[in-house]
Amino acid sequence: MDVGAKEExxxxxxxxxxxxxxxxxxxxELSETMMxxxxxxxxxxRIVGHFEHDEVDxxxxxxxxxxx
Numbered sequence: 001m002d003v004g005a006k007e008e009x010x011x012x013x014x015x016x017x018x019x020x021x022x023x024x025x026x027x028x029e030l031s032e033t034m035m036x037x038x039x040x041x042x043x044x045x046r047i048v049g050h051f052e053h054d055e056v057d058x059x060x061x062x063x064x065x066x067x068x
Contacts (some may be wrong), residue, residue, distance in 0.1 A: 010035065030060035041066045
């Protein structure tokens with residue numbers, strides 16, 4: 001998917017959530033986790049961590065530490 005299409009989808013998700021909707025996002029991209037209120041980390045088919053948005057730094061070090 002090209003960058004323009006991704007940004008358009010992100011805008012649609014944000015608008016939907018701002019209007020009271022809920023969205024579940026699955027991604028392997030750390031930058032996309034910054035859109036989320038809560039983050040579940042999966043590794044080897046299991047949930048290995050749970051974070052609130054404010055617990056994750058911009059580099060995702062807390063998330064990455066669970067995936068090794």
